[in-house]
Amino acid sequence: MLHLALTGNIASGKSTVATMLAGHGATIVDADQLARDAVAAGTPGLAAVVARFGDGVLQPDGTLDRAALRQIVFRDTTAREALNGIVHPIVGRLRDEAVAHARTRGDQVVISDIPLLFEVGLERAFDGVILVDAPAAQRLDRIVRTRGLPAAEAQAMIDAQWPSDRKRQGANWVIENDGDLMALEAQVAALWSTLLTLPKPRPLPQRAPAADTTP
Template sequence: MRIIGLTGGIASGKSTVAAVLTACGAAVIDADQLSREAVQPGSSAFHQIIATFGSTILQSDGDLDRKALGKVVFADPAARRRLEAITHPAIRRLAEQKLAALRAAGTAVVFYMAPLLIEAGATDRVDEIWVVYVDRETQLTRLMARDGISYEEAEQRIAAQMPMAEKASYGSVVIDNRGAPEATERQVRHLWAERLQPLMN
């Protein structure tokens, strides 16, 4: 089974690319989805997060208030590292379970989509890395529109991640997502046909 890491900066368009890959027939594991599963109320990670950051990051229904937690950790690198020390091992366990199930099912190609694949030191889990790239201004504009946040908050979140140019240097494939969605889809379908379709037979 070939495991490809799909990464990129925040609001770079990883989900857009993953949707095209899914339509092509790829299996995609989404680390953001795993991160939500990992911190479900009652889980070990959930209790560790409350013990570390306090009950002010809870919603009235007892679930995590991800926006409130985000404001804390994006404003404080030390707090972000504490959160990652709790969540990354839990996400890794869930990812390994899903990969094992796909391997047992005879899946030929799987994409592991993770925004912090490189930062989290998870590159050893994948056979190669595909990076979704946008320039900083496009990233800022899309992030503000997507999350309804200010320019300053968007800057803060982008600054918390590895610069896009540095991230792109890790990719065996770099997908340019600065243009229209149709242009990105054409790139991804071409890559699929050229590099991965032969593995599916």
């Protein structure tokens, strides 16, 4: 089984690429969905988040108020690290379970969609890394338009992640999402054709040296 990571900064179009790859036959393990499962109502994960950040991050129905939590963590590095320390281990366990199920089924290409792949140092845990990228100004505009957020808040979300240039150094393949949907589909189709020619699980194209991890 070929197990790849798919990553990309916020508003890069990573989720769209994941959907396209699924259409070609890839099994997608979605970290965003796993993160939601990790802090679903009644879970130990949600209890840990509330214990750290207080009842102000809860909706009246007892579910997580993601907007309230986002306001805290995207402006406070310590708070963001604390949240990651709670959620990431749970997500990792859920991902391992999903990948194990895929392996048991005999799935040939499994792609783990992980937004913070490089930030949490997971890039070398996979057979290869696919990065979806778009210019920062274009991503900022997408966040403002599609999420209805103020530009300052959108920029804070962008600044909370590694810059794209740093991630490119550790990626095996880069999908450039700076054009229209047709151009994106063509790149994904070409990538899929390449993936089908790769031996499973190795070898893969040689990675560039790891990026400098100095903040």
